Amino acid sequence: MTLLERDPDDMIQVLDEDGTVVGDVPDLDDEEFVEMYRYMKLARHFDERAVSLQRQGRMGTYPPLSGQEGAQVGSALALAEDDWIVPSYREHGAALVRGLPLEGTLLYWMGHEEGNNTPEGTNIFPVAVPIASQIPHATGAAWAKKLRGNDDDVVLCYFGDGATSEGDFHEGLNFAGVFDTPNVFFCNNNQWAISVPRERQTKSETLAQKADAYGFTGVQVDGMDPLAVYKTTQAALEKARDPDEGQLRPTMIEAVQYRFGAHTTADDPTVYRDEEEVERWKAKDPIPRLEAYLRAEGIMDDERHAEIEESVKTQVADAIDAAESVPRPEPREMFDNVYAETTANLEEQYEEFAEIREKHGDDAFLED
Template identity: 50%
Template sequence: MLQQTRHDMVQYLRPNGWLTDEGKKVWGGLSREQKLDLYRWMVKVRLFDRRAVILQRQGRIGTYAPLEGQEAAQVGSALALGREDWIFPSYREHGVSMIAGMPLAHILLYWMGRVEGNTAPEGVRVLPPYVPIATQMPQAMGAAWASKLKRESSLAIAYFGDGATSEGDFHEACNFAGVFQLPVLFFCQNNQYAISVPFSRQSATSTVAEKGQAYGIPSVRVDGNDVLAVYHVTAEAAERARNGGGATLIEAVTYRQGSHTTADDATRYRDPEEVRIWVEERDPVDRCRRLLEREGLLSEEYIASWEECCKKEIQEAVDAAERAKAPPPTHLFNHVFETLPPSLLRQREELVRKEGGPDGSENPDPRHP
């Protein structure tokens, strides 16, 4: 158990693919399937992400927020959670969402501008992406508070970036969580940039983790490209939360290898040498692959067949999303309130007249506008 804030960065798996001494112990405690899962999920997430960028370039989905480079932070943390835990994501957490059980087709539908992409299957406790920065944090704190009041073992986790730490909601959520000892994890993927603004311009402290001290919550800084360390520190924080130990602020130090979104051009504000170092020397998937290969758990054939398997699943999701019948325009009104007030019913009728019937098939009265 982590008893105090660690400002030195926890790292178990070095960029060169070798484990630290502490890492060897943690790694040794994992089953073969757990080890492979860390890698398999990262590959699936990366392939999904790359395909989504292509889909955007082809005009088949709208603006998309790529996550390449952050696979270890997302996969490591999400695999440390339980089915009963509440996940409050930002808009870049496709990896977290799919591990929690969000169908890939839903994730694509979201980026196709379809509200159905926000809906989670029964029993999947993933909220829709939170777009205004840090606003998910007080809500995750509130969900955790409810778990505590109901004496349930579920916790809540809020995902956010380094830019979010400048927002008031970050401060308020951390503060409440400290005061009430709430079972919430604040998981910051410090990917170094909030669109174009570097972390040095967000914060006068050199780490996110040290901010936790101000709220009386333990915090930990972890190599966010080290899937093993991320998994382990998140699991520890989750265990502490479930045992009444309260919140943890986790800073996963990582790097957004691509642009902020497909509408952004990161070459305008980042040094190519900096990007090269992160991509070529610190990549999260490569280092995990090296470890597994050395341990004899991965072969070239296995990698190829797993990638094929992922691509097939992703293709099926693309097909399903593109096939998914769009709801009729009147769907606009379906979930504004549980019961529509008369004024909204009239507005709905106005749309029906324009569209020509509830199913859009024919206009019942063309004289009306």
């Protein structure tokens, strides 16, 4: 039985919560293991600094990712150079692995349209804030690759558990099954769609089993085990490129995990989550889990750990300096960048905005 030939409720795992090996370790060399760990540490420190920037008024609303580093980094590292990712709004770690500079992510959440300009060759779609709207786009992009004969290039789409309740999810996956597109649909099941818990999304036993309705494979993986995520994504990518006889190319991966912080910095999770639940999930933290494995294998020691800690802090500090050195965007850009050409309706809205701003200043737009 291959990794993907299992019941959707049979969760794939390589490391247990203590970092002990309980499955087949992926074939990576020591430096690749360290690279995975470093990306996770970098994503976590960046996340902590980004939340701090928002609290200080130096950045707009921001969606934290802490707790989800294993799923993001593990999946992104499995991709080939020409593959594409289609993110939602929380995939800062995956975008980092694919080559998006940290200052680009900062600029986006600081309100700069420049943050949407990804460097050539990174193969990243723009951030999608509306829930599940990116899923049909990912299916369409993969279908286009197949029609052009480029179906060795896979399109991996990230979305949350809440997205599985949206029509775009069903339409995108149904189309992918019918047209056998080279897709991997990666569900970051972090247990909460803002304040709505997983059990209010569906009566299905797992989210992964929803793929059955569309005729292709769905699997559930421990999303806080980066090695399991890497192996599962790698297997799904291989199937998308070259499916076995009788199989369809797409796969849906449900990565079971938890977001430690708020849905966004505008959210207060203490209203709907209790601290006991949060602490229970923090015991599964993907970073110390991978570190324990690396130390047990002699791949990580105190000296290398200290080097990573220092380099991560320096890289994030430099990214913040670079982002904050860019002049603040003009409010007019909010209206100019919605469509290729500004509509009459948007122009009317801008004129109203400009009139209020001229009369009352920017304080008129601040919340109490």
